[in-house]
Amino acid sequence: MLLNNTMQNKSPRNKTIALSPTEEKKWSRLLKEKIDYSNLEQIKNKVLLGDSIKIIQNLPSESIDLLLTDPPYNMTKYYAGTRFSKTNSIEYETWLRSWIEPITRLLKTNASIYICTEWQSSSSVEKVLRDYFFIQNRITWEREKGRAAKQNWKNASEDIWFCTVSKDYTFNNQAVQLKKKVIAPYKTAEGKPKDWQKEGDQKYRLTAPSNLWTDISVPFWSMKENTEHPTQKPEKLIAKLILASSNPGDLILDPFLGSGTTATVAHKLNRNYIGIEKELYYAQLSLKRIEMASKDSQIQGFRDGCFWERNSK
Numbered sequence: 001m002l003l004n005n006t007m008q009n010k011s012p013r014n015k016t017i018a019l020s021p022t023e024e025k026k027w028s029r030l031l032k033e034k035i036d037y038s039n040l041e042q043i044k045n046k047v048l049l050g051d052s053i054k055i056i057q058n059l060p061s062e063s064i065d066l067l068l069t070d071p072p073y074n075m076t077k078y079y080a081g082t083r084f085s086k087t088n089s090i091e092y093e094t095w096l097r098s099w100i101e102p103i104t105r106l107l108k109t110n111a112s113i114y115i116c117t118e119w120q121s122s123s124s125v126e127k128v129l130r131d132y133f134f135i136q137n138r139i140t141w142e143r144e145k146g147r148a149a150k151q152n153w154k155n156a157s158e159d160i161w162f163c164t165v166s167k168d169y170t171f172n173n174q175a176v177q178l179k180k181k182v183i184a185p186y187k188t189a190e191g192k193p194k195d196w197q198k199e200g201d202q203k204y205r206l207t208a209p210s211n212l213w214t215d216i217s218v219p220f221w222s223m224k225e226n227t228e229h230p231t232q233k234p235e236k237l238i239a240k241l242i243l244a245s246s247n248p249g250d251l252i253l254d255p256f257l258g259s260g261t262t263a264t265v266a267h268k269l270n271r272n273y274i275g276i277e278k279e280l281y282y283a284q285l286s287l288k289r290i291e292m293a294s295k296d297s298q299i300q301g302f303r304d305g306c307f308w309e310r311n312s313k
């Protein structure tokens, strides 16, 4: 099924992931099976259907290596017909606390935390995170897509807050290097390339990951990761966070899973995951994407162990 009826006669180039009635039934049955949320073996690599604020109360303590999530921002948005309403910053902060505080019990002492947000909600997110964690950084990434505004600057960026539970944490700097085309290929006095290599006709340099990302494309209809979720995050963006801040076999929690990007990328990168989503349609889409990931583990923009500039690979 596609939520948007106009998508039913989609063009062959439109790769948006949809569910057949048979898939809907299959995933629905699976999602409605009874699960003991306190049993780690039962919840590992599962998508849990329900309200994360209730479910996290029952999850096992000190089991999570990485909390990576993209909660509703403080703006009015419809998720599969359910409205999340914009409110004032005090109420939004109370809502953030209602799940961040109980999640602290679930985190290992060397765990990392990433919370996606945008400029209007960012100060609330930072304020609440400061009460529980060590704030390490704020990543800003450029969204190519975005509506022009008549009386304001077009909003073309989003934030991701990076925190840790303690000062002991994983950071795999080498795993998230960016491969860039070299415009001015300097040579050493001996005539050797200075920090670049030649590949075919092109010259490239591997650069250290910074907190400003301009190499991300937001999923759109001709990308094979695209779904109808209104705020789907790019797999490339989630892959950077997972590779930098976890190791194979680690357990990643996303309590606002949406269309399943965190779980799908975790599966592609040999990490374990627990995803929670309250909308059945999105939870079903997540299961389909995870199944697809078992057959195709490619991540657009990530090849040969490094990330490529936008539209280069």
Ligand SMILES: C[S@@+](CC[C@H](N)C(=O)[O-])C[C@H]1O[C@@H](n2cnc3c(N)ncnc32)[C@H](O)[C@@H]1O
Pocket (backbone or CB within 6 Å): 050, 051, 052, 053, 070, 071, 072, 073, 079, 229, 231, 232, 233, 234, 255, 256, 257, 258, 259, 260, 261, 262, 276, 277, 278, 279, 282
């Ligand atoms: C911003 S979206 C996440 C999108 C996701 N990153 C992706 O790539 O598809 C937030 C999601 O949280 C879900 N949600 C909101 N409140 C929830 C709750 N209390 N428990 C579980 N899911 C919730 C919404 O249905 C929505 O799909």
